[in-house]
Amino acid sequence: MMPNALRLRNVSKSFGTFKALDNVDFSVRAGEVHALLGENGAGKSTLMNIACGLYAPDEGHVEVDGEAVSMSDARDAANKGIGMVHQHFKLVPAFTVLENIVLFNPGRQAAEIASQAQDLAGKMGFDLDLSRRTGSLGIAEQQRLEILKVLVAGARFVILDEPTAVLSDQEARALMTIIRGLAASGSAVIMVTHKLHEALGHSDRITVMRGGKRIAETSPGEMDAAKLTTLIVGEQIVETPAPSAVIGKTRVRLSSVRVPGRSGRKGLEGIDFRVRGGEIYGVAGVAGNGQNELADVLMGTAEQTGGSIEFEGHGDISTLPPGGRRKAGFAAIPVDRYRHGLAGRRSVAENYAVNGVLSGSYGGWLRFNRGQARKQTQKAIQAFDVQGVRGTGMRAGLLSGGNAQKLVIAREFETMPEVVLAHSPSRGLDVRAGAAVHERLRAARDSGAAVILISEDLDEIFLLSDRIGVLSGGRMVAEFEAPANRNDVGKAMISHE
Template sequence: MSQPLVRLRSIDRRFGLIQALSGADLDLYPGEVHGVLGANGAGKSTLLNVLGGLVSPDSGGIEVGGALVKLRSPRDAWSLGIGLVHQHFTLVPALSVRDNLRLGLRGRSFSEAGAAVEATMARTGLRVPLETNVSELGVGDRQRTEILKALLRDPQVLVLDEPTAVLTPEEADGLFALLRDLAREGRAVALVAHKLDEVLAVSDRLTVLRTGRTVMTAPRSQVSVRQLVAKMLGDGVADEVAIGEQAGPSSDAVVAGNAQVSGSASVTSLSTASGGTVVASLVAVHADSLKGVQLEVRAGEVRGIAGVEGNGQHDLALVLSGRKSPSLGRADIPKEVAFIPQDRHAEGLVADFDLTENVALALSRMEEFGPSVMMPWGVLRDEAERIRARFEVVAPSTETRARFLSGGNQQRVIIGRELALNAPMLVAENPTRGLDVAAAAYVHGELLKLAAEGVAIVLISTDLDEVLGLADSVSVMTKGRIVEVSEAQKTREGVGALMLGGGKVSK
């Protein structure tokens, strides 16, 4: 075997009371896609951030090309040919997409930079609105821009942290094909993703982290899904799940309780809503990108909304959750609506608040408290502790600031907080984004349980498996309008075709 392009050895990193990495190792070889797996809070993102120069290790060594180096900044990493596509966006909001992409192409003329951008978009199939300011982009276009920015620098080592979380299935497939091409060119690729089927399909080698330690590294061909689950979550958890591998890696599935989870954490819908009371309705609603939207959501129903990101889903979520008023039309919604937003950093949490304070943000919306009512701090602290335990949030205490949690654990806090509201309707935008397979299965089970109890649920997701697996009825958003999905069309192929622009608009 050739020598690794990059070697991380015995990496330690602590954030306050949280030991994010404890003696972690990682070797990246030329010609390989290396999948990095682990439960929420296992240290995956921190390890990749060390490699990308965003985080300095407390101890341990980094070798690039056989030489010991110190990566004090992303510039140091780039100078050594290491490119990082970060889980949290690093673009400059006030600049256009084109100008953000040019930042990585200093030294090239205007025409050369423009030609490089166009060529990279054509090669990857990732299209972005070049003249639009980043501040006006949805999360999908921001992710596409991050990926393009990294690829434009032609890295020898490409590190990607959850790159497909907001991409369409077609874009994700195109990205994986590109990663395979880059590996065939002799580059090294490291990939973090919580969708097991994605990682298993594209990776040559796998590393599993658990509580900051490297607990396994092996060729993909030599490990089963059960072994991976056991290493990620423990033997006890692996013994409680059924692993389906009869047809090979592409059919890997995990069944936890009554919820069947594929590699992308989809489940079989258990909700049986039909003819429930209308809880919310939109009539000819216009609001920013929305164009005459008609929608009814009933008690006990999981209403799935699919679509390519940027077609009005977020505006729909804001209207349904009461955070945006229609400019035209009528929106009848409950007084209390639980809301899981698409961007946990901008809309879900205050990074410098601790868990109890972030829980208080939601409880203050409840009628029994309200903005003028003093909430007992002990009650809030107990509720935060209950959420931390129930959703297995990896944090030393409820006094831990949100910024010190992993992305997946931040999502667990938001979901637990919103479910605690006991509201008659829940609007969820990509609720399992960033969650490991077991946590996603748990959240799906909770959504179905709420529906069985009569809660109206609007599930807005770019994950087709999630929508098709959970929803009683499915609609597609395209160009700000709702498109009907018939029973015959409720397949990946059928819904995918509607996402590309076909179908009958609801009236």
């Protein structure tokens, strides 16, 4: 048994009156993958932010190779061999791959870094062009770049936060191979994940947190998905497909829709599909095949160079701006909740009240009824179980990823929309929160809304969809009625790339 390489001993942390961590002990050994599980708000992110120097513990301390260390920031942690790959990547899109690595490793020569990066990339099986602009990389490539950044910086302890949240099945399997390779080379790997099959299939130890405390430490051989779910949320949660009872007439129809690609990515090259009221239309595909462009053109934030988007009762809305689409009955859950779903520097109440301001129910921006907005926000926080909110005046950007997503969904479902666009809606959510989001989407469908679900998580696609369209190379290349065969969908995803 290898000794503990990194340990957080009896760590506690509070934010005001909220106790995020309560006497938590956690360790990872060289050569192992340690999975960290728990609901959104369980304290996982706070614990890892202490491990990588972003927070200081109120009580307890961090040990590296058996010695207590003090860290004032992420640079101190990096100097001690601790590197974290965050769920939301920290890359400069306009910079090249090499420039991003150099930016993370100040004071070193670019040529030296390039040589080391190429050597490490070869050992890890990465295929990255150091001269390529980062903005043109797919999600899986960006993640490899983030891993390469911390390895070049000398990380022996690698923390991966929701590493497969936006990866396809194939990309996730490739990443798991990379993670096992890191451990085999002597690194200590911490994998924060909500995907139970990854923890069970690819880790050596599993720690479960709940309510800021360590509930259990166990091994994959002693667990199964049902037991882990019970440990995580305190009860069993089992989701099963629930087909639509009544499907109505066509609510949205896309005909020959074209959108140019950006930064080397694939655009849309003539998209055709329709979505009826009372159904969930799942859009499956390998990342980088036009998913972002499809979401953008539906929200009205992309340059549409051809085709039409017909919305029942409104005609062609191709030129209608985002605000007009919202007034017409569109709701959107974007893939990046921080960039496109929330104004992080504004309060929770202000973010929730956007729809009410647009409709005039809060009096508009010039005569904004803050008291009413705060009251309605508090009701939504309770109804949608948005945790970690220390008053409605708290900045929305301080919410954890899962709770930020809950706030976005609460706002979008403040009134029952006619069309719902949900792009990776359960990304980074725990089992309970993910099930709650799925139930909201089914409820919207059952009320007669047309729901468009874009997701690279095939489990989510098969769980929710009444019909499935496969997006590949900027085109809808196949359609399947539910229940569809997973292998057939998978073949369609890769055979047209």
